[in-house]
Amino acid sequence: MSILIDAQTRVLVQGATTREARTYVAYMRAYGANVVAAVANGHGGEQIDGVKVYESVRGALREQPATFSVIFSLGGLARDAALEAIGHDIAALAILATDMPYHDAAFVLERAGARGIRVFGPGTSGLISPGKAKLGLIGGQQPGLIFRPGPVGIVSRSGGIACEIARTLTMRDLGQSTVVCLGDEAPIGTMFAPVLEAFENDPQTAAIVLFGQGGTGDEETVARAVATGLLRKPIVALISGDAIQPASASKKRARLREAGVSVVDAIGDVAAALEGTITEGRVAAHT
């Protein structure tokens, strides 16, 4: 298993004619993502990498039901694309834009929350379940160079650091179940706690890596969930922010440590911290 996405997940792509979308939709499909339809205003009837383009989400869904939408629309255009997906109750969205205006993001997240729709980002690099599917930018053209299937779940504020961590794990034969990028800047929809809960319930995931940063984020909530036994799988956490928000970063580390999370200081230390907890894809502490 994996969490959130696999090769069966029916994926819609919005803002499908942006430069990035034209490149990355092909990469997503080549890696196994089941992209069933694309949406781009003014481009209905065209094809993107063999995927039919529709004028509207409604039109796409009439022919191709989908449960996950990857939104490539940039800046001020991301709001309407996200509201369109929310309006049609697509269960989960990934908003890739790193330049979505603040109030647009807040409004979209509020609407999604009210309708029970899961949002990743804005500013997420995407999600990947190695060997199955990837959504968004993560891993680019050759995700196989960075990721491989295995027992480690990764959840990260940063796409770049998620890849750095995954790469060090893959080099030491520690594959990944799913890698989830949340987005660098607040506000973002999904934070750590719900992703960790999904990893906790995923039989493939034996241990979890969390990359957080000072300032915003719910690492404190995670610490409480670990302390109270809601999260029982081993977690290795790396928190950046010493240069910019030292007080917040060290507070987050302290809370996580107190709860029993293994907190490391460098990307290069993550694999070693994990190795003690995993034996043949199973959790040492729970066997």
Next chain:
Amino acid sequence: MARLLEHDALRILSEHGVTVPDFAVVGSAEEAAAATTRFGGVSVIKALVPSGGRGRAGAVRVARSANEARTIAADLLGREVLGFQVDRVMVIRLIEAEWEVFVAFEADEVDGMPSLVASALGGIDLSEVRERDPSTLIRRKLERATGMPDYLAREVAEDLGFGATESSAFVPVLRAMYDTFVSCEGTLLEINPLMVTADRSIVVPTAVLVIDELSLNRHPKLHELLDPEATNAGRVRTVLERAMLAIDRRHGGPPLWFVEHDGDVALIVSGAGARNYALDVLHRANKKPAAILDVGRGQLLNKVREATAAVAARPGLRGIAACGEIDDFAPVDVQVGAFLQGLVDAGVDPSKTPVMMRFDGARIAEARAIAGGLPDVEFYDAETPLEIAIGRLVARAEAA
């Protein structure tokens, strides 16, 4: 983030129905004296610069007479305050407060959603209170669906210790502040202090309004008021920062993220995660960055080259690190070529100023060969963790 000058913020609040004191914006000591006379012979004089910390910098002073106003204005005008040249001062009628509180609309510190923050202690330094005793702050999440409902304003009034009369005056003020925050697409609207006067009315004598730069293209009037070129990271834009903005504008494409500091190592990265992580590595090694250039993803190669040259030519550098994020494994030889050309354009000699590059992806062998075109460039792929690659550069920079 773009901060409006205070008189613009007050005017916008007043247009939304908030009571603000009489004020005048003047460019001469004589006008300051005349305005003070108009306001009853007593005023507060403030240097008009888009920055916090003016009080501590001596740029906010009370004038008890027209003469004093003349002296204060003459002293402030033409001076440099917090790095900004003072061309104009604001003269405000002095308001006697019975009671002062703190009210702000801002992004929540955990999830970033819009929040109302208030404190019964007017005049506090919010960042200090957050560090020391955040429990004394009143925080309420705001929802667009409900806006700023009166009941919520009354609850906050109650929490602040206001009685019935003050509360009734406070409710419409809070509603108007919320409307301002939302309609201007602010990321911060801070009133510190908000004043209750002897006749139990509410007056807003000061305001900080920061606008989301990402939304400015749909607010032409605000865009005219702001001078995004003037500031960067809340202070005066440096010469190099202005040059980088010009490079950005000339080429178009995804925006560059650039900040200059007073250290001696230049960091060139792509992506915020790697940027912050690399800064931490420097920080732990007791090294300060001289400049951080984040070219972002999908950047134009000519822009990368020119921006790299601008950073690399900065005097006083003892090391340069260029680290591409490995997340998309796009062909890296062209990226490395653009960085390398920039270094060559700037005349960098890596035997004197150590240079470290760390890239990975398709065509890595070609990239390594290109980097070898400039002797002594230290080149790593993703086998070497970021912190180790940067650590080695720091060691060489120390030795250089």
